Amino acid sequence: MRIYVLGAGVVGVTTAYTLACLGHDVSIIDKAEDVAMGASWANGAQLSFSYTDPLASPATLKKLPAYLLGLDPATQLRLSANPEYIRWGLLFLRNCLPDRFRVNKSERLKLAELSEVVFKNFRDEFPKGALKQTGKGKLVIAQTDQELQAMKTKPQFIDRDECLGAVPSLRHWTGDLKGGLFAEEDLALDTQIYCRAFKQILIQKWDTQFYFEETVKIVSPQSDGTQIIITDKTEHRSDSVIVCLGNDPKPLLRPLGLRLPLYPIQGYSLTLPTTPDSPVMSVTDLKSKMVYANLGDKMRIAGFVDANQKTDRIEDRLTLLKTTAQKNWPNVADFDGPITQWTNARPMMPSGVPVIRQTKTKGIYLNLGHGSLGYTFAAGSAKKIATMIGHARKNTAITGGSHHAA
Ligand SMILES: Cc1cc2nc3c(=O)[nH]c(=O)nc-3n(C[C@H](O)[C@H](O)[C@H](O)COP(=O)(O)OP(=O)(O)OC[C@H]3O[C@@H](n4cnc5c(N)ncnc54)[C@H](O)[C@@H]3O)c2cc1C
Structure with a gap:
């Protein structure tokens, strides 16, 4: 089957x-x-298979007034009359309720568990070292009593001394450190390295076509079940499209x-040089959302x-990210070095659960x-899509159209 991934x-x-x-x-x-080059470019780089709680939660609900009024330095959900934000916000509120939270949390954990297994398979299938981790393990730290109490119920809980044993560099941590959740199998790897490794194997192994600098404008379903993908440069015909x-999917989906x-x-995010005290293990600070x-x-x-x-506040937010990190963990990185x-x-x-499904349009x-x-x-998401589509059938010819290379 000829499939286009957008x-x-x-x-x-x-x-x-x-x-x-x-x-x-x-x-x-x-x-x-x-x-x-989109949201994946310079993210937190964590493959965080063990700690997957959604943002919409009863705990978030309690803090919502502070988030809405800009009183929390780490989370600023500014009010807006944008109908899309209002709709999202109302659904988000609903997902903060305990029963929804439980369901969403469990869905996310299941997807993360599947992802961990599939990712390990990728590592076996890819050339040696192509998906080699640069950060090993992950520690989520509690700075407040409330965070500590929530963590204590979980099997991955470790106390303060154990946190310092797992990440010795935390002895320089100046914020509170009350305990943490430790996940040995989580890891860090630059998303750019990850995506380039996938691009390389796709091209080398299957001669996959990458059409870059081409903006998809319309996906037009045809009566024979195929689709014509209209871009700013050309048209492509496919048997299936994965969005x-x-x-940015909305203009296409509407x-x-x-x-x-x-x-x-x-x-x-900030990317900056390491120091001899930089930890190998990833650390998440829940209070500062960092x-x-x-x-x-x-x-x-x-x-x-x-x-x-607001666009004119972005510089301030980046500065705050840097000053917070530098204050809490002065030698975690070289703050005087070049920073990207x-x-x-x-x-x-709103639920925090991704949408992985077939649409009503064949x-x-x-x-x-x-x-x-x-x-x-x-x-895990890729695996779910692949399971829905299944193996390619032999001799699946595309009828009634041609494929144009860009
Ligand atoms: C600050 C930050 C930190 C994060 N940290 C982590 C982390 O540590 N761990 C984690 O698991 N996740 C993290 N995330 C979340 C993660 O980065 C995103 O969920 C993920 O990158 C989304 O990937 P994507 O492929 O769906 O989107 P994208 O990477 O944005 O890819 C979508 C692509 O579609 C292209 N595109 C859009 N419209 C069109 C069009 N009309 N035609 C053609 N192409 C188009 C874009 O160019 C883009 O390349 C973080 C996110 C942020 C912002």
Whole structure:
């Protein structure tokens, strides 16, 4: 079957690879000039298979007034009259209720568990070292009593001394450290390395076509069950389309009668040189909504959760990210060295559960809305799509159209 994957972020390239493994003839289209140039570019770099709680939770509900009024430095869900935000917000509120939270949490954990297994398979299938981790293990630290109490009920809980044993560099931590959740199997790996490894294997093994700098305008379903994909450059005909467009699928989905409550939740990152004290293990600070990940010769510090942030405040948010990291953990990275700053948005569903399904239109599938853990969920999400589509049937010819190369 000729399948077009729209979007070459972590979700798109992983989906393309998984489908190619099943014998499909896969092509990828992206408006950017290479893979991983959207939300996947400089994210927290964590494959966080063990800690997957959604943002919408009873705990978040309690803090919501502070988040809405801009009183929490790490989370600023600014009010807006945008109807899409209002719809998202109302659904988000509903998902903060305990019964919804339980269901969403369990869905996310299941997807993360599947992702962990599939990711391990990728590592075996890829050339040696292509997906080699740069950060090993993960520690989520509690700074408040409330965080500590919630953690104590979990099997991965370790106390303060054990945290210091797991990440010796935390002896320089100046914030509170009350305990943590330890996940030995979690890891960090630069998403750019990950996506390039997928691109390389797709090209080398299956001659996969990547159409870069091509913006998809319309996906037009045909009466014979195929689709014509109209871009700003040409047309492509496919038997199936997988929409992996991160934050931008809405213009494409609306004409197909689909209105997903997807909203961009902004985050920020800094990439800076390591020091001898930089940890190998990733660390997540729940209170400050920040993550620290080792990328080999660089540290990635990412975080904050913003909605509708004003453009002229982005510089302030990046500065705050840096000063918070420097204050809490002065030698986690070389703050005087060259720093690369980045901001982008998490494509977030109110529930925090990604949309991985076939649409009512034959041959069109969605792999979207991975929010804060799109990198972690990419492998499991790809596997789910591949399971829906199944193995390629021999001699599946495309009828009634031609394929134009860009
Ligand atoms: C600050 C920050 C930190 C994060 N940290 C982590 C983390 O540590 N671990 C984790 O698991 N997740 C993390 N995430 C979330 C994760 O980065 C995202 O969920 C993930 O990157 C989404 O991947 P994607 O492939 O769906 O989207 P994208 O990477 O945005 O890919 C979508 C692609 O579609 C292309 N596109 C869009 N519209 C069109 C069009 N019309 N035509 C053609 N191409 C188009 C874009 O160019 C883009 O390349 C973080 C996110 C942020 C912002």
